[in-house]
Amino acid sequence: MNGQNIIIKSLLFLYFFLSISSCQKKSINYILxxxxxxxxxxxxxxxxxxxxxxxxxxxxxxxxxxxxxxxxRINEYETYITLADRYNIDFGGKESLKKLILxxxxxxxxxxxxxxxxxxxxxxxxxxxxxxxxxxxxLNQTLIDSFTIAMKRDPLGRPFDxxxxxxxxxxxxxxxxxxxxxxxxxxPQKMGTTGHDNTFFAMPTFLxxxxxxxxxxxxxxxxxxxxxxxxxLPRDYALMxxxxxxxxxxxxxxxxxxxxxxxSAKINRNRKSIGLPSLKHTAALRRDFFKTIxx
Amino acid sequence: xxxxxxxxSSFSSLENKKLRNLQAIKGGSASNRNSPSxxxxxxxxxxxxDFYTDDVAGDxxxxxxxxxxxxEVTPING
Numbered sequence: 001m002n003g004q005n006i007i008i009k010s011l012l013f014l015y016f017f018l019s020i021s022s023c024q025k026k027s028i029n030y031i032l033x034x035x036x037x038x039x040x041x042x043x044x045x046x047x048x049x050x051x052x053x054x055x056x057x058x059x060x061x062x063x064x065x066x067x068x069x070x071x072x073r074i075n076e077y078e079t080y081i082t083l084a085d086r087y088n089i090d091f092g093g094k095e096s097l098k099k100l101i102l103x104x105x106x107x108x109x110x111x112x113x114x115x116x117x118x119x120x121x122x123x124x125x126x127x128x129x130x131x132x133x134x135x136x137x138x139l140n141q142t143l144i145d146s147f148t149i150a151m152k153r154d155p156l157g158r159p160f161d162x163x164x165x166x167x168x169x170x171x172x173x174x175x176x177x178x179x180x181x182x183x184x185x186x187x188p189q190k191m192g193t194t195g196h197d198n199t200f201f202a203m204p205t206f207l208x209x210x211x212x213x214x215x216x217x218x219x220x221x222x223x224x225x226x227x228x229x230x231x232x233l234p235r236d237y238a239l240m241x242x243x244x245x246x247x248x249x250x251x252x253x254x255x256x257x258x259x260x261x262x263x264s265a266k267i268n269r270n271r272k273s274i275g276l277p278s279l280k281h282t283a284a285l286r287r288d289f290f291k292t293i294x295x
Numbered sequence: 296x297x298x299x300x301x302x303x304s305s306f307s308s309l310e311n312k313k314l315r316n317l318q319a320i321k322g323g324s325a326s327n328r329n330s331p332s333x334x335x336x337x338x339x340x341x342x343x344x345d346f347y348t349d350d351v352a353g354d355x356x357x358x359x360x361x362x363x364x365x366x367e368v369t370p371i372n373g
Contacts, residue, residue, distance in 0.1 A: 072356050108353040159333030159342055193355060200355045205330040205345045212334070239360065243343065246362075247336050257362065293350050293358075 030230035033066040034275025037076045041277070044079065045284050054083035058091065070103040071233065073285040074277070077103055078114075085117060097123050098131060105132045108193040140183065140190045147186060148195030150175050154206055165209075172206065173213035180222055185231035204236045211244040220244075227274055234275040255279065327358070 040060065044053035057080035061068055070077040077100055084091035097118060104111050111118070111128050118128065150172045157164025179186050186201075194200050210219050220241065226232035238254035246257035253270040268278045277285060332343040346358040 108349070108355060109351055110353075112351070155330055159331040162333075162335075165333075194353060198353075200328065200347065202328075202330055202345065202347060202355075204357050204360075205332070208343070208345075209332065235357070243334075247334050247341060256360075289356075293348055293356075 028066065028230065029228045030066065031228055031234075031273070031275040033069070033230065034071075034234060035272060036060055037069075037071075037074060038272075038275070038277045038281060041074050041076065041079070041285075042281050044083070045288065046281060050083050051087050054080060054087055054089050058084060058089055061096075062092075066230070068099060068103070069230070070100070070107070072107070072235075073289045082117070085120070093121050094123060097121055101128055101131045102135055105135050106188040106192065136192070139192055143179065143183060143186055143191040144195045146175055146179070147191055147201055148197070148199045151195065151199050151201055151206065154202075154209060166212065169209055169212045173210055173215045173219065176210065176219060177215060177222075185223075185226040185229075187231050203233075204239050207236050207240045208243050211240060211247065216244065224274075237274060238271075238276060326352075328355070 037060075040053050040056045043049050043056060057076070061077075061080060068077040068080075081091050081096060081100055083089075097114075100114065101111055101123075104114070110132070115125065115128075118124070153168040154172060156168055176186075183190065186203075188201075191201065207219075207223070210216055213219065220237075223232045223237050223240070227234050227237055238256045242252045242254050242256035244250070245252040253267070254274075254276060255267045255271075264279055271278060271282075276282070326349055328347045330345040330347075332345075334341045334343075341362065343360055343362050345360050347355050348358045349355045
């Protein structure tokens, strides 16, 4: 009897151990998030079915597997809430709007464009200001100081004086790796999008310049990990990787550099593999983006 | 002469009215920044320029990249 008990107990222990370890194995992979968002956005933007897109977004965001993002051009969370409001779908009210406030603030926005919507759901401008001010207080000042300096020195000597730009590339690569080790990827959640003296953290340009650093292979592999963790944008990674391919006559993977591959099906597969939208979808996003900023 | 002066003032007030709506001018409310790059390759020099824009002050967005390679400018699918 005792022996049986021990066997049952050890089987139960094994069961719990296995279920815990399988939970741990299922770590977050934001590439799956980006793929799902691209799929839903194409229902909205390409198939022109906004109601279905809103319902799909609701299912996806309410599953809670991933914290929402609001990427440039796709603006998935903003699109979800705006469409849900239009079709009277419950998007979670104030709690979801609070997420939207923080997502907009992280991109340097002031949420003014959402004020009519906020008013409808009882969120006043004072609440928005407080939320943004509190978030700003939580930012990492060390990262802001360091990346203000890094972004200021990044364009120095460019485009022609490599005697000035190359030492700065070395310093910036060192800073980036130091940041990875100490704080992880320098996201807008951690340091906002502008530093001191209104210095804009131009990450696409900054990262692309890393192709000139000797640490490039290491930085590239770290960035791929940071795409999966949801910290680095696939676009910023692709811009960097394709410049490297272009400069060293390798095959371009994502068509962010010209004339390197004409195989669109292959490019689309590569794009999907890091969570980027397809070429056709990208063209639609570009069209909508330029329509907005040229208004 | 009097009539001419009157016309002038109405013209300028019309212009002022138009200028108040900065959205009416293409790109009038947004500012732009660009970031040039330069790389040397065995085939020649490559120049990149990244463009950013903010239609809400401080809300900078990546606009695109052009690549100049041996005299040819190519916009990138971004």
